[in-house]
Amino acid sequence: MKVTVDQGKCVGSGQCVLAADDVFDQRDEDGIVTLLDADPPAGRLTDVRHAALVCPASAIIVEE
Structure with missing residues (x-):
């Protein structure tokens, strides 16, 4: 998983x-x-996806 933020x-x-x-x-x-x-480790995928989903500005990108 790769995470980026804007x-x-x-x-x-x-x-x-x-x-x-x-x-x-x-x-x-x-x-x-x-x-x-x-x-982040694969075990954090659910929480990181949730963070991207609840971001009101859609500033988080998760690539799996």
């Missing part, structure tokens, strides 16, 4: 961090998503 689309809702805090974080100054792990 920081330009991110609105800082934080839903990704709630879904997978070992894969996503937010910048302190503005809440924009940061990617902690672009190639």
